Amino acid sequence: FDAPHRPVPDGALAHLDALARAEARFDAALSPAPPCPATLRVLAGLDGAGLARRTAANSQTLARALAGSGVGTINPGVPAPLLVRVRDAAAIDVELAARGVFSPMDWARPDSVDGTLWPEGVLALDTRPVPGLADAVTRAWLRRTAGIVRGAGPRGRPAANRPRKPVQNPASAVPPVRGST
Secondary structure, three states: OOOOOOOOOOOHHHHHHHHHHHHHHHHHHHOOOOOOHHHHHHHHOOOHHHHHHHHHHHHHHHHHHHOOOOOEEOOOOOOOOEEEEOOOHHHHHHHHHHOOOOOOOOOOOOOOOOHHHOOOOEEEEOOOOOOOOOHHHHHHHHHHHHHHHHOOOHHHOOOOOOOOOOOOOHHHHOOOOOOOO
16 A cells, blocks of 8 residues: 555556456356256266276275285276385386386376375276276176286396287277267
């Protein structure tokens, strides 16, 4: 309030009015809106509890397949990606990717987080069920994933002389949903 009043330059009010209109449009774009009809149809047919049960069962299957391997499971049986502790998580992640298995999340420490607070050697393994894919195929895929993690060699490093057999991700065998990208 102590600042001296400055006169508004000629023509500046037109710019302020344009700025106010842009801000109002920005606010409108961020306002909640009802989902589109296609989203409502998909959500109406979604069995969230069943999806959670299948994801948790897949997590248990993968944890059992890794039992006795020295790989530490952090959250077996929860409806989420199975988090495991391994020695060279980045190298194992590369090995998995070379065989068509991709992590659903990146565990790299953000620069803004203190390194002493961020657990190292954590790998997230996908346990989500694939719609339309038989549970037996999913379980075989999870056991294949565990085999790659288990066979990563001593100290969690991929064996240099082991031939890589490409595998097809079972999700790619499922036809895309019409209208999806």
